[in-house]
Amino acid sequence: MGERPLSPHLGVYRFWYTMATSIMHRFSGLALAFGLIVLAWWLTALANGESAYLAALDWLALWPLKVLLFGLLAAFLYHLACGLRHLALDADLGFEKRQARRSALLTWSVVVIAIGVFGYLLFCPVGMRP
Amino acid sequence: MSLRSPLGAVLGRGAARSGVHHWWVQRTTAIALVLLGLWLLLSLIGLPLGDYAAVSDWVGRGWNPVLLALLAGVAA
Numbered sequence: 001m002g003e004r005p006l007s008p009h010l011g012v013y014r015f016w017y018t019m020a021t022s023i024m025h026r027f028s029g030l031a032l033a034f035g036l037i038v039l040a041w042w043l044t045a046l047a048n049g050e051s052a053y054l055a056a057l058d059w060l061a062l063w064p065l066k067v068l069l070f071g072l073l074a075a076f077l078y079h080l081a082c083g084l085r086h087l088a089l090d091a092d093l094g095f096e097k098r099q100a101r102r103s104a105l106l107t108w109s110v111v112v113i114a115i116g117v118f119g120y121l122l123f124c125p126v127g128m129r130p
Numbered sequence: 131m132s133l134r135s136p137l138g139a140v141l142g143r144g145a146a147r148s149g150v151h152h153w154w155v156q157r158t159t160a161i162a163l164v165l166l167g168l169w170l171l172l173s174l175i176g177l178p179l180g181d182y183a184a185v186s187d188w189v190g191r192g193w194n195p196v197l198l199a200l201l202a203g204v205a206a
C-alpha cells in the first residue's frame with residue numbers, strides 16, 4: 001500500500017465563506033460531542049440530588065463556564081442550520097453553485113439571528129426580560 | 131435446496147459491502163437529533179433551571195424521560 005498520492009485539497013482553494021461554512025460544520029460537531037459530556041455531567045448532577053445539582057449550578061455560574069455554555073449554544077444552532085443545508089443537498093436540492101452559495105449565506109444569517117434570540121432567552125435572567 | 135434467493139446470496143458482497151449503511155444511519159440519526167435537539171433547547175428555555183425540584187419534576191413528567199433517553203442514545 002504505502003504512500004499513495006492524494007489530490008490537492010486544502011492548499012489549493014481560496015479561503016472563502018463557502019469553505020468556512022463547511023469547516024464550521026465539522027468544528028461545531030466536535031464542540032457538540034464535547035457538549036454531550038457536559039449534558040451528561042449536568043444530568044448526573046440532577047440525578048444525584050439537590051446538593052449535587054446546586055453545586056453543579058455554582059460551577060456553571062462562573063463566567064468561563066457561562067462562556068462555554070454560550071459557545072455550545074452557538075455550536076448547536078450553527079450545526080443545526082448547516083446540517084439542514086446538508087440534508088437538503090443530500091436530497092439534491094440547491095446543488096447548483098449559485099444556489100449553494102446563497103444557501104450558505106442564508107445559513108449564516110439564520111444562525112446569527114438564532115444565536116441572538118436563543119442567547120437572549122437562555123442567558124438573560126427571567127426577571128430582566130420585558 | 132438452499133432457502134436463499136439469488137438476490138439474497140449476492141447482497142452485500144459487492145465492493146462497497148455495507149458502506150451505504152453508515153451513510154443512512156447518519157441521515158436518520160440527523161433527523162432524529164434535529165427534532166430531539168430542538169425539543170431540548172425549547173424545553174430548557176421554559177425551565178427554571180435554578181430550581182432543583184422543578185427540573186427534577188420535569189425530567190419525570192410525561193414524554194420527557196423517553197425523549198431524554200432517546201436523545202442520549204441517538205447522540206452517542
